[in-house]
Amino acid sequence: MPTLTIDGKPVTVPEGTTVIQAAEKLGIFVPRYCYHPGLSVAGNCRICLVEVAKSPKLQIACNTPAAEGMVVLTRGAKVEEGRQAVLEFLLINHPLDCPVCDQSGECDLQNFYMTYGLYDPRFKEQKVKKAKAVAIGPKVMLDAERCILCSRCVRFTDEVTKTGEFGIFNRGDRSQIGLYPGKTLDNPYSGNVVDICPVGALTDRDFRFKARVWYLSTAPSVCGGCSRGCNVDLHYVLDRPHLAQGARVMRLKPRFNPDVNRWWMCDEGRYGYKFMDQKRLTRVTHRGSESTWEEALTALAGWLARAREEGRLDQVGVIPSARLTTEELFLIRKLFQEALGLKNCLLDLPPKDGTSDGFLIQADKNPNTMGAALLDLSPSPQPSPIKGEGGGAGDGLSILQKALDGQLKALWIFGHDLVGLLGEEKTAQLAKQLELLVYQGSNENPTARHAHWVLPGAVYVEKDGTFVNCQGRVQRVGKAFKPLPGARPEAEFLVELAKRLEIQVQGRTPEELFAWLAREVPAFAGLTYEKLGWQGMAVNLSSSSRKRGSPIESGMTNP
Amino acid sequence: MTVFDFKSLDSQAKVIIGRYEEPRAAMLPLLWLVQERAGFIPPEGEAWVSQKLGVAISHVREVVSFYTMFRTKPAGKHHLQLCMSLPCLLKGSGGVLAQLTERLGIGAGETTLDGKVTLSTVECLCACESAPMAQVNERYVGPLDAKSLPEVFRHLLEEPHTPARFDEYSSFHVSTGGPVLSKRFKNAEGTWFDAYAADGGYEAARKALTSMTPAQVTEEISRSNLRGLGGAGFPTGKKWGFIPKASSKPVFLVVNADEGEPGTFKDRYLLERDPHALLEGMIIAAYAIGSHKAYVYIRGEYFRPAARFAKAVEEAYARGWLGKKIQGTGFDLEVVIHRGAGAYICGEETALLSSLEGGKGYPKLKPPFPAISGLFKCPTIVNNVETLSCVPPIIRQGAAWFAGLGTAKQGGSRLFSLSGHAARPGLYEAPVTVTLRDLIMNQAGGVRQGRKLKAVIPGGISAKVLTADEIDVAMDFDSLAERGTMAGSAGVIVMDETTCMVEALASAARFFADESCGQCSPCREGTGWILKVMNRIRRGEGRDGDLEALLSAASRMEGKTICVFADAAAWPVVSYITKFRSEFEHHVKTGTCDLKREPSHAHADH
CATH class of the missing domain: 3.10.20.600 (Ubiquitin-like (UB roll))
Structure with a gap:
């Protein structure tokens, strides 16, 4: 454990730590282009030069091992002159096309020039010409002139995805980043190269020219695209309706979480945000006609109250969704399973299934299968959320089968698409034979068209709450902005419903509901939103009433 | 279009790959094989290499594009590569290029319509004693003067005429009198095993292997004050001493025969005329550092030196001086010859290792140093040809004798x-x-x-x-x-006195801009910047502030990169401009050169 001094401050670090990491520990930022904590050290950009006592030359902080008694300066005339020189070299062949570059505002050439450069340029020669605006894959655009050849993208496709698409061809100032002719950057994680590109060489075809980054607001969240629950930052714009057809969400960016996704996320999750703004339900409807929340509440509470009185609650089926937050699922359990005593309240529809890749992508496309399982809302003995296999499959369709058989008179569906499962005809028949078919969800789907009542729900970034990922980690999804006008968080409506039915609920907000949940469900004992923070915490699986065993680290094989 | 059925090379590939600790190291040899058979490296060849080595095809292309000798298009039947580096330029290669262009009707980088001749300009081929010179396919020709050029043209255009080899009609000098390295240089056809042995050859290796411990050998070399003669001058014995004493990994000896420094041609003579001296030096060095495998990295352009050295290796195996249990001792040594493919930077020891491992010639970050983690991440000593050739005489005649030839700090x-x-x-x-x-x-x-x-x-x-x-x-x-x-x-x-220093520096600038590997930003960008300014000044388009910009760019490159190439590129700039300032100022101010020049020493247009 060497102790060294950086800018006069002592710091003790584990053996093998580099100076750039030791500086970080002190909160001292050393500029970098090629260095990335998730990739091997390349040491080629030379911007992280620091002064090390007794070394005649400046040293690169990214490859200098911290040593006992080492004295490092990350500022001072010599370091500043060195950095400025490196910047000048990096910029001589750079096209300086910032006004038309999508990276503007989050470009480390711009940032570091303003911080460490500010020289009068002296290069007055013809710049090296290279290829511009080349679509190298479905997601990524390459501008080779802007590239500073830091090789982060090369190392990413070599070391993380092991797909090896990128190369730096030629040599000297003719060196050029690119793909082998005819090849495409289409691996499932291609979007990450845009994140790690420190300049405007690799830009995101989905995001390009949609909004200047300085108009973006950021909210921490979790990707809902699968059961991995990669931590993300949601970048959104609320006050510029002329951008992107009025969409609020502009892009997702992975947010570092060492236990879940490190710096990365998959393309499916990254580009799967559009449902948040598109094809949203924003009107309560009753048999095709516009209605109101009040009418819906009165009608549904009335129907359930009558059924309770008549002792035919066993004719009611509720199918929650593993896309709901843990808090909502808990409320459904309290309200439907416990207070009303419904036997047919289970998440037993086949999930949207995919395949697992042993890295981040999970087969189970629901973000909260584990949460549903911990709340006993999945049918026994399936699913096996521990293994990360398709959750909620159960014996499958048992409630739906009962409804089709005429045993049920009412069905409350959360977000599922019955048409996809049963087909148009059977769904229509079901709607006809049921007294009550409720669809509560955020987005349009064919089922909503058949439902007697449509209750527009909120997408998760509009409501806060938690998901429990496939590793058994509870993570807050955060609330970035309020629901679209007309839509309401599911929990909010269910709380109102409980009130009408004179059922006691211990909380209204997601945070209060979570506190209630933590009091009642051993796996969540002791957890609070504050404790979860923005990196989440593991649930206590051994205390779970279901004794599902401990979570397995599934697939974090990234070096 | 099927250029060639590469599958037919599978068994050969297997043998080649088997020589190396890691398949990827067979990259350059397999690409050479592809080019040899197909005449160039077509995409099908890259795909074949990619598949054989399990390396992404993008990385195969990286390598193909990095080395100047790999062609992605067919070349003419005769490929004439004219050296344009400073020593040849001083002897009139600019004029030769003009004659070639006129006579062949093509410019550099082009092929005649009949497909007979491709003309290229290249950087130093390290045969500066016969400047101005060129390489025609695998053979060196020079000096290209009034006497030899007609012969060359006849060869190119009226086959099957074969020109005389350059060193048969030249008047340059080659030492043959020693005292250390040149004693067996008399025979231009090479000194072979029997002649070498008759001259006391392999006595030193026998002495080391049978009567000295490895530590004693290293000690003897240390006391001789032998320094690294590739150019860095690091004490050889000290370098050998860096090998960890108890390494669980194999130790490698790598011979740097990637001679490429413009103005240098010594290693070529050692490889061609006294290859056993190098081999004997390698055996002793390998014994001293505990290595049982040595790689000899010979620059791609050195076809004849490589062939001569390969012959010596064969002889040594046949005579029991290489292989298992050398001369009945318990010491084993395998030697693998590895060919470069046209990149000056591969003479830098860590770039050489990257290249040997099948990559582009990118110098490696230090730490770790090669002695700790070099070739295939194993302890490795890289020594120059000349350095190792000094080893047998030192062991035979003693450290004191060798040290006595030189100064207190450098022997021999x-x-x-x-x-x-x-x-x-x-x-x-x-x-x-x-x-x-x-x-x-x-x-x-x-x-x-x-x-x-x-x-x-x-x-x-x-x-x-x-x-x-x-x-x-x-x-x-x-x-x-x-x-x-x-x-x-x-x-x-x-x-x-007829030399234009602007021209000389522009030549150096072009060399460094061509040869920068491009890894570190200051060097990649700085060498290109300096070249552009120098070319402008040469063309008579100098501007106020150019000299200051050059000096600043050069000094700002120094000491900021992984290897010392950038420093080497900066030094000429600083020294030429500082020492011949008025000449540079005159060029910038007037746009002209006042020197009386010979017609053959025109300001070359390239």
Whole structure:
């Protein structure tokens, strides 16, 4: 454990730590282009030069091992002159096309020039010409002139995805980043190269020219695209309706979480945000006609109250969704399973299934299968959320089968698409034979068209709450902005419903509901939103009433 | 279009891959095989190599595009590569290019319509004693003068005429008198096993293997004051001592035969004329560092030197001096010859290792140092050909004898490559205490045609230039360092009064811009910047502030990169402009050169 001094401050670090990491520990930022904590050290950009006592030359902080008694300066005339020189070299062949570059505002050439450069340029020669605006894959655009050849993208496709698409061809100032002719950057994680590109060489075809980054607001969240629950930052714009057809969400960016996704996320999750703004339900409807929340509440509470009185609650089926937050699922359990005593309240529809890749992508496309399982809302003995296999499959369709058989008179569906499962005809028949078919969800789907009542729900970034990922980690999804006008968080409506039915609920907000949940469900004992923070915490699986065993680290094989 | 059925090479590929610890290391040999069979490297060939080695095809293309000798298009039947580096330029390669262009009707980089001749310009081929020279396919030809050019044209255009080899009709000098390295240089066809053995060859290896411990060998080398003669001058014994004593990994000896420093051609002679001296040095060195496998990295352009050395390796295996249980001792040594493919940077030891491992010639970050983690992440010693060739005489005649030839800090002699305007260019062996004046004025017969000396580069093109007044200096590493320049590779480039220093620096600038690997930003961008400014000044388009920009760019490149290539690229800029400032200012101001130049020494247009 060497102790060294950086800018006069002592710091003790584990053996093998580099100076750039030791500086970080002190909160001292050393500029970098090629260095990335998730990739091997390349040491080629030379911007992280620091002064090390007794070394005649400046040293690169990214490859200098911290040593006992080492004295490092990350500022001072010599370091500043060195950095400025490196910047000048990096910029001589750079096209300086910032006004038309999508990276503007989050470009480390711009940032570091303003911080460490500010020289009068002296290069007055013809710049090296290279290829511009080349679509190298479905997601990524390459501008080779802007590239500073830091090789982060090369190392990413070599070391993380092991797909090896990128190369730096030629040599000297003719060196050029690119793909082998005819090849495409289409691996499932291609979007990450845009994140790690420190300049405007690799830009995101989905995001390009949609909004200047300085108009973006950021909210921490979790990707809902699968059961991995990669931590993300949601970048959104609320006050510029002329951008992107009025969409609020502009892009997702992975947010570092060492236990879940490190710096990365998959393309499916990254580009799967559009449902948040598109094809949203924003009107309560009753048999095709516009209605109101009040009418819906009165009608549904009335129907359930009558059924309770008549002792035919066993004719009611509720199918929650593993896309709901843990808090909502808990409320459904309290309200439907416990207070009303419904036997047919289970998440037993086949999930949207995919395949697992042993890295981040999970087969189970629901973000909260584990949460549903911990709340006993999945049918026994399936699913096996521990293994990360398709959750909620159960014996499958048992409630739906009962409804089709005429045993049920009412069905409350959360977000599922019955048409996809049963087909148009059977769904229509079901709607006809049921007294009550409720669809509560955020987005349009064919089922909503058949439902007697449509209750527009909120997408998760509009409501806060938690998901429990496939590793058994509870993570807050955060609330970035309020629901679209007309839509309401599911929990909010269910709380109102409980009130009408004179059922006691211990909380209204997601945070209060979570506190209630933590009091009642051993796996969540002791957890609070504050404790979860923005990196989440593991649930206590051994205390779970279901004794599902401990979570397995599934697939974090990234070096 | 199927260019070639590469599948038919599968069994050959298997043998080649089997020579290396990691399949990827077979990258250059397999690409050579593809080019040899298909005439160039087509996409199908890249795909085949990619599949054989399990390396992404993008990385195969990276390698193909990095090395100048790999072609992605077919070349003409004869590929004439004219050297345009400073030593050849000083001897009129600009004029030769003009003649070639006129006679062949094509420019550099083009092929004649009949597909007979491809013309290229290249950087130093390291045969500066016969400048101006060229390579025609695998053969060197030169000097390209009024006598030889017609022969070359006949060869190119009226086959099957074969021109005389360049060293059969030239008047350059080759030392043959020793005291250390040149004793067996008399026979231009090479000294082979029997002749070598008859001259006491392999006695030193026998002595080391049978009567000395590895530590004693290293100690003897340390006491001899042998320094790294590739150019860095690091004490050889000390370097060997860096190998960890108890390594669980194999130790490698790597021979740097990637001679490429413009103005240097010594290793070529050692490989061609006395290859067993190198082999014997390798056996002793491998024994000292505990290595049982040695790689010899020979520059791609050196076809004949590589063939000669390969013959010596064969002989040594046949005579029991390589392989298992050498001469009945318990010591084993395998030798693998590995060919470069056209990249000066691969002479830098860590770039050489990257190249040997199948990558582009990118120098590696230090730490770790090669002695700890080098080739295939194993302890590795990289030594130059000349350095290792000094080892047998040291063991045979003793460290004291070798040390006594030199200074207190550097023992022995060196092979000095004299080129440029020396009256008698060639390879001169002399103790390192010899002065630059003695070398040029006495041994090499002074400056050509009795002209006045203007400047000398003492140690290859990277070394800082010396003026005519600065040549009273001994040629050992320390004396030259004291004078602010370096002994480097001992390539002495002589420039007479007709030399335009702007032209000379522009040539160096082009060399460094062409050869920068492009890894570190200051070097990649700085070398290109300097070249562009120099070319502008040459064209008579200099501007106020150019010289300051050049000096600043050069000094800002220094000491900021992974290897010292950037420093080497910066030194000429600083030294030429500082020492010949008025000449540069005149060029910038007037756009013209006032020097009376020979017609053959025109300002080359390239």
